[in-house]
Amino acid sequence: MDISYIFVICLMALCSGGSGFSPVEGKQKSGRGRGSMWWGIAKVGEPNNITPIMYMDPAIHSTLRRKQRRLVRDNPGVLGALVKGANLAISECQHQFRNRRWNCSTRNFSRGKNLFGKIVDRGCRETSFIYAITSAAVTHSIARACSEGTIESCTCDYSHQSRSPQANHQAGSVAGVRDWEWGGCSDNIGFGFKFSREFVDTGERGRNLREKMNLHNNEAGRAHVQAEMRQECKCHGMSGSCTVKTCWMRLANFRVIGDNLKARFDGATRVQVSNSLRASNVLPGLSPNAAGSSSVGSNGLILPQSVVYGEEEERMLNDHMPDMLLENSHPNNKIHHPNMPSPNSLPQGGQRARNGRRQGRKHNRYHFQLNPHNPEHKPPGSKDLVYLEPSPSFCEKNLRHGILGTHGRQCNETSLGVDGCGLMCCGRGYRRDEVVVVERCACTFHWCCEVKCKLCRTKKVIYTCL
Amino acid sequence: MDYQYYDEESDYIDVDEEELAAAGGLDYGYGKPLDEEVEDYYLGGGEDEEAAYHNGGLVERLPQILHSCVKPSLLQVLQYMAPMLLLCLVCRLLCLLYARRGHLSQNQFQSLRMAPLHLIHLGCGLTLLHFSVGYRLWLLLLLAVVGYLLLQLLRLGRHGAQLLAMLTIGSQFLYELLIWRNRSDWPQLRGIQMVVNMKLISLGFDLTSGGGGNQLTKGIPNPLAYLGYIYSPATCALGPWVSYGSYSNCLVPRSSWLLSLRRTVANAVLCLLTVTVSNCLAPLLSDLAGGWHFLAMYTDALSVRSSHYFVGFIAQALLVVTDQRLDDARESELLGPLVAQPWRIEWPRSISALVRSWNIPMHEWLKRYIYTPCKTTGRHSRMQGLLAIFCTYLVSSLLHGMDLRIYLVLISLAVFAAGESLLRRHLSSVLNACLSANLCPGAERCRYSNCPSKLGSWASVSGCLVQLANLGFTALAIFHLAYLGVVLMGDSLESGVGTAEEEGFLWHWKQAGYLSHYIGVGTIVLYLFIS
Numbered sequence: 001m002d003i004s005y006i007f008v009i010c011l012m013a014l015c016s017g018g019s020g021f022s023p024v025e026g027k028q029k030s031g032r033g034r035g036s037m038w039w040g041i042a043k044v045g046e047p048n049n050i051t052p053i054m055y056m057d058p059a060i061h062s063t064l065r066r067k068q069r070r071l072v073r074d075n076p077g078v079l080g081a082l083v084k085g086a087n088l089a090i091s092e093c094q095h096q097f098r099n100r101r102w103n104c105s106t107r108n109f110s111r112g113k114n115l116f117g118k119i120v121d122r123g124c125r126e127t128s129f130i131y132a133i134t135s136a137a138v139t140h141s142i143a144r145a146c147s148e149g150t151i152e153s154c155t156c157d158y159s160h161q162s163r164s165p166q167a168n169h170q171a172g173s174v175a176g177v178r179d180w181e182w183g184g185c186s187d188n189i190g191f192g193f194k195f196s197r198e199f200v201d202t203g204e205r206g207r208n209l210r211e212k213m214n215l216h217n218n219e220a221g222r223a224h225v226q227a228e229m230r231q232e233c234k235c236h237g238m239s240g241s242c243t244v245k246t247c248w249m250r251l252a253n254f255r256v257i258g259d260n261l262k263a264r265f266d267g268a269t270r271v272q273v274s275n276s277l278r279a280s281n282v283l284p285g286l287s288p289n290a291a292g293s294s295s296v297g298s299n300g301l302i303l304p305q306s307v308v309y310g311e312e313e314e315r316m317l318n319d320h321m322p323d324m325l326l327e328n329s330h331p332n333n334k335i336h337h338p339n340m341p342s343p344n345s346l347p348q349g350g351q352r353a354r355n356g357r358r359q360g361r362k363h364n365r366y367h368f369q370l371n372p373h374n375p376e377h378k379p380p381g382s383k384d385l386v387y388l389e390p391s392p393s394f395c396e397k398n399l400r401h402g403i404l405g406t407h408g409r410q411c412n413e414t415s416l417g418v419d420g421c422g423l424m425c426c427g428r429g430y431r432r433d434e435v436v437v438v439e440r441c442a443c444t445f446h447w448c449c450e451v452k453c454k455l456c457r458t459k460k461v462i463y464t465c466l
Numbered sequence: 467m468d469y470q471y472y473d474e475e476s477d478y479i480d481v482d483e484e485e486l487a488a489a490g491g492l493d494y495g496y497g498k499p500l501d502e503e504v505e506d507y508y509l510g511g512g513e514d515e516e517a518a519y520h521n522g523g524l525v526e527r528l529p530q531i532l533h534s535c536v537k538p539s540l541l542q543v544l545q546y547m548a549p550m551l552l553l554c555l556v557c558r559l560l561c562l563l564y565a566r567r568g569h570l571s572q573n574q575f576q577s578l579r580m581a582p583l584h585l586i587h588l589g590c591g592l593t594l595l596h597f598s599v600g601y602r603l604w605l606l607l608l609l610a611v612v613g614y615l616l617l618q619l620l621r622l623g624r625h626g627a628q629l630l631a632m633l634t635i636g637s638q639f640l641y642e643l644l645i646w647r648n649r650s651d652w653p654q655l656r657g658i659q660m661v662v663n664m665k666l667i668s669l670g671f672d673l674t675s676g677g678g679g680n681q682l683t684k685g686i687p688n689p690l691a692y693l694g695y696i697y698s699p700a701t702c703a704l705g706p707w708v709s710y711g712s713y714s715n716c717l718v719p720r721s722s723w724l725l726s727l728r729r730t731v732a733n734a735v736l737c738l739l740t741v742t743v744s745n746c747l748a749p750l751l752s753d754l755a756g757g758w759h760f761l762a763m764y765t766d767a768l769s770v771r772s773s774h775y776f777v778g779f780i781a782q783a784l785l786v787v788t789d790q791r792l793d794d795a796r797e798s799e800l801l802g803p804l805v806a807q808p809w810r811i812e813w814p815r816s817i818s819a820l821v822r823s824w825n826i827p828m829h830e831w832l833k834r835y836i837y838t839p840c841k842t843t844g845r846h847s848r849m850q851g852l853l854a855i856f857c858t859y860l861v862s863s864l865l866h867g868m869d870l871r872i873y874l875v876l877i878s879l880a881v882f883a884a885g886e887s888l889l890r891r892h893l894s895s896v897l898n899a900c901l902s903a904n905l906c907p908g909a910e911r912c913r914y915s916n917c918p919s920k921l922g923s924w925a926s927v928s929g930c931l932v933q934l935a936n937l938g939f940t941a942l943a944i945f946h947l948a949y950l951g952v953v954l955m956g957d958s959l960e961s962g963v964g965t966a967e968e969e970g971f972l973w974h975w976k977q978a979g980y981l982s983h984y985i986g987v988g989t990i991v992l993y994l995f996i997s
Binding site for chain 1: 535538539542543546598653654656657658660661703704705741744745769773776777780825
């Protein structure tokens with residue numbers, strides 16, 4: 001009863017929008033779910049609902065943090081996109097993991113609980129994917145909503161119009177090129193990116209390793225969205241010449257981003273040690289890990305990457321899209337090579353100086369480097385996913401860790417992969433059922449715009465894990 | 467810093483246990499109900515919805531396309547078109563004002579009193595070009611000066627004109643080689659320079675031919691008149707070619723304002739419509755076509771075709787605004803002078819008819835300056851015809867600059883068109899039916915007895931057969947058109963990310979198994995077989 005009392009108090013504090021967090025709440029939520037409660041809005045409002053979802057809705061109110069509520073209030077129309085984005089993330093996650101033991105199940109959402117369950121409490125691969133995909137989905141849906149005009153505070157991104165794509169290559173061509181500029185209503189990735197940072201990263205302050213992991217994965221999700229942004233152009237002119245050219249930017253289908261993130265999930269890096277460069281007054285020698293474990297990479301390895309982070313951020317904030325389309329376009333990324341530690345002497349000094357300048361400008365929580373658990377692996381790049389601990393087997397139900405187990409899951413008898421009955425059921429065996437399935441079949445298209453189908457009954461064999 | 471993490475972990479395991487206890491007491495919904503929900507998710511086929519979301523039906527994607535493609539495209543096209551139309555209007559007004567004040571009569575060409583008119587045209591044209599190509603205008607002016615120097619070759623007589631033509635085309639190659647490095651420059655200038663070259667060559671032949679009939683254009687025009695002709699606002703940016711004769715005939719606009727307004731609006735509306743089809747609708751249809759390769763090819767080619775119509779409609783609008791007439795007398799009541807006839811291209815009678823309607827002024831130019839002279843110089847009648855066709859296509863390819871794709875397409879077109887028209891001519895004379903590549907001129911003048919226009923379209927069996935045969939040829943032409951057009955797709959797209967399709971422009975042909983080429987060669991073989 002005592003606990004529940006505290007819980008209710010917490011809720012009241014949240015609902016009233018009171019200043020700051022009570023120490024009790026701070027204690028309770030520390031470590032993991034800090035920035036992830038907003039996922040709950042996926043279950044609050046229906047995404048297809050045309051009527052605007054009010055931010056005063058108590059259910060929404062309770063899932064959002066104070067800063068997030070402010071963001072939603074200040075940007076009318078953003079809430080619908082957020083709900084859409086959260087649902088997009090869930091459906092994409094469930095699509096990507098449909099054949100795995102952990103199938104991205106969401107729990108019966110209730111206040112104060114995490115949407116994806118307690119798996120989020122562990123810093124495992126699956127968690128890293130959840131963070132990345134949710135952050136990516138928010139970036140994506142906000143950017144798209146921007147270009148669709150449903151968010152009032154952002155309009156079509158006309159920042160491209162003042163610049164010619166060739167301007168970098170030819171010194172003389174900057175002035176007076178009118179119709180070669182690309183403009184128009186691009187998906188406003190800049191706004192989506194910034195908003196996602198503000199909104200998604202609210203709770204992650206990068207103070208401990210887990211928060212750094214979350215930050216890194218959030219950033220990775222956004223980086224994937226940004227990398228998948230495409231420019232589409234068309235030329236018109238006499239016989240294929242290019243007298244008139246029209247261009248616009250398009251965000252890729254979210255499935256592509258989901259696929260890319262899944263690939264990164266498969267090759268995710270386990271990280272171990274955090275080195276904060278944000279606190280510039282912390283001397284390397286005093287850093288506890290330097291004294292503790294000797295296996296971690298030297299600071300010489302760390303610094304270039306941190307500069308890459310800084311540069312990358314600057315580019316993102318400047319909306320300099322063409323460069324973003326090319327990964328590793330920045331020369332610093334070439335310095336940062338897995339097997340090539342940068343020389344400790346000169347470049348480091350220069351980079352440190354630049355780093356310092358940047359810190360003077362802005363307090364930055366994105367300045368950090370995560371080191372791989374296995375020192376022989378290369379450090380994670382900005383688009384890689386990182387995790388802290390190995391994943392559980394997900395075989396048996398473990399409520400303590402929010403694992404549902406694979407009991408009762410369907411499996412594929414013929415497959416040798418993770419969806420095969422052998423792996424999926426963890427060797428417990430499986431049951432064979434014959435089911436009559438009623439489905440729509442022999443669909444025909446009638447002009448115009450009506451599809452008529454028959455109902456067919458087919459026998460299907462279903463295998464279920466014991 | 468890392469110890470903090472482990473510190474916190476222990477902390478949060480504690481909390482975890484607390485929460486677990488709480489879950490037992492307060493929030494029991496974690497065990498059984500949750501399982502059901504998960505089952506729900508797993509079996510409940512959220513997948514279908516998802517697929518629908520991602521693949522997207524036409525209806526679903528239309529609003530999205532409308533917003534992300536149609537709006538920006540139209541906006542950019544309007545931004546491009548409005549100043550051009552305005553400049554042409556200014557040009558027309560100034561010319562009209564000058565003509566009113568100066569009481570010009572029509573037979574005062576070459577006189578100094580015409581100079582201001584040329585100047586007006588030149589000024590408007592240069593402003594328009596500056597708006598369109600920016601600083602590259604200087605390059606164009608330089609090329610124009612070179613052209614004027616080349617024009618002095620005409621003092622040599624008829625051979626001078628031929629030399630001029632060769633040098634002009636040769637110099638185009640030279641520029642292309644020189645400017646090729648700046649790839650962004652040339653595709654934009656190519657179309658403009660192509661029109662300039664056509665004007666230059668036509669001027670050369672016009673001035674040296676004795677039987678041109680137009681005695682006024684004897685003697686090389688002065689530089690101002692030359693530049694006014696080359697950079698007349700109606701034709702400098704997007705073509706089409708007009709002869710010097712018709713340029714100077716139309717220096718003083720005569721049409722009524724109301725007619726011009728009506729035609730401009732019609733052209734502008736069609737232009738916006740076609741650019742929408744080209745940019746947004748055709749790619750959408752191409753996406754939806756999915757599996758069927760011919761449909762994908764057709765819609766991709768549709769994008770290319772409608773892009774061409776778009777350019778044609780802009781050009782027509784500009785022509786109407788400046789009241790510039792074309793050499794070809796064909797004029798539609800609604801649209802004014804015609805550059806392209808989309809309806810004849812989308813539903814062609816034959817490939818050669820299609821080629822003729824593709825760019826009417828260019829066709830006229832080729833016919834007048836390349837095809838007819840080639841034909842009259844040859845000796846054997848059949849070889850002569852083939853040679854003339856070959857010559858025409860050669861010059862036409864060379865005019866387009868160095869583009870392998872255009873060479874391939876044009877050569878294929880030449881072969882297909884020649885084969886088809888030979889076969890159809892032979893068939894029509896053998897069967898005494900209206901099967902030839904050109905439409906029968908009407909019931910009275912048709913040479914053949916089995917003609918739908920004589921018999922009534924579907925009234926008799928033979929009429930039906932003739933109609934069906936012609937329909938078949940039309941379908942074949944549509945297929946050829948899709949097959950050839952798709953190669954020109956994706957011209958000079960310089961997206962940041964290299965797309966997979968760029969691996970070879972012949973991909974579509976390979977995918978279709980070079981079917982069209984087999985058919986094309988097949989028609990020729992068939993013709994040789996039966997003749």
